[in-house]
Amino acid sequence: MQAYRHCGRCVSRGLFQGRTDFLHSEANMAAIRRAAACLSVLRGATTAICSQRKSARQLLRTPPVSVTDAVTFSVGSALCSVPFIEQVENLSHESLIRRASCLVTDSANTYLSQTTLALVDALTLYTKGLHTLIALQKRYLNSIGKLTPAEEDSIWQVIIGQRVEVSDRLDECKRFESNWMNAISICELSAEAAYNSGAEHASVALKTSLEVAQSKVEEMRKLQAAAEKSLAETKAEEIQRMAEYASSINLHDLEDIPEAYLRED
Structure with missing residues (x-):
């Protein structure tokens, strides 16, 4: 210029x-x-x-492939120029023990949940069996003296079968309760070990699971106790009704005896 x-x-x-x-x-x-x-x-x-x-x-008319290659090359060059810092993981004894205790709490929690579910289901079936038995016995008590011997025998067959089923359900409850008690002991030890190793969050979580499991089982045990109490009351009523029925039959038989046989010689 x-x-x-x-x-x-x-x-x-x-x-x-x-x-x-x-x-x-x-x-x-x-x-x-x-x-x-x-x-x-x-x-x-x-x-x-x-x-x-x-x-x-002409450069603006370059195909997209060339631009992509140029960008890829530039990015690769940038990555090669950045120094990577490798973080070395802490592998001390305390860290390994803490991790192992967390794994133990997870396994114990799984064992607790499975045994709790099995015990609750067993208690539920046992309680339902008790209520069924109570209903059958009340039905029999309401029909005392109104049934034929064949009908009375069929009802007793059903009642006996229900009693066998209730007994089997009770044995199942005892077996699952034994496993559940073992799970409770393992969870308590695992929670304590996790707390001592520094994994407080795992310990707190496992203790919370323990409380929930115990509350569920306790609730089902209350229902079980109520059903067993009702069954005991039904049995007491059955004994009383049978005694009254037997006395009424004996009294009726005495009334049918001729007066001459009742006089003293």
Whole structure:
């Protein structure tokens, strides 16, 4: 740009002089030569700028694959230049014991949940069996003296079968309760070990599971106790009703005996 302004000044200076004087002056001839050189420089600069614009347009038309490759290469180069810091895991004895105690609490929690579910299901079935037996015995008590011997025998067969089922359910409850008590002991020891090793969160979580399991079992035991109490009351009522029925039968038999047989000799 400076050369362009300089050439402009040279040309403008020559235009203000006469045409003949300007051509015959050596200074004017030198100015013409400088102006021609400046125009040549300007033409070369213009050609270079145009070629650069053409190259830029060609670059913009580059296929997406080349751009992707360039980006991938740049990202890879950046990753190679970043130093990776490897974090060494803590493998001390305390850390390993803490991890092992957490695994023990998880296993103990699983064992507790399975045994609790089995015991609760067994207690539920046992309680339902008790209520069924109570209903059968009450039905029999309400029909004492109204049934034929065959009907009474069939009802007693059903009652005896229900009593056998209730006894089997009770044995199942005792078996699952033994496993559940073992799970309780294991969970208590695991919670204590986890707390001593520094895994307080695992210890607290296991103690919470213990409380939930014990509350569920305790709730089912209350229902079981209520059903057993009702069954005992039904049996007491059955004994009383049978005694009354037997006395009424004996009294009726005495009334049927002729008076002559009741007199003293």
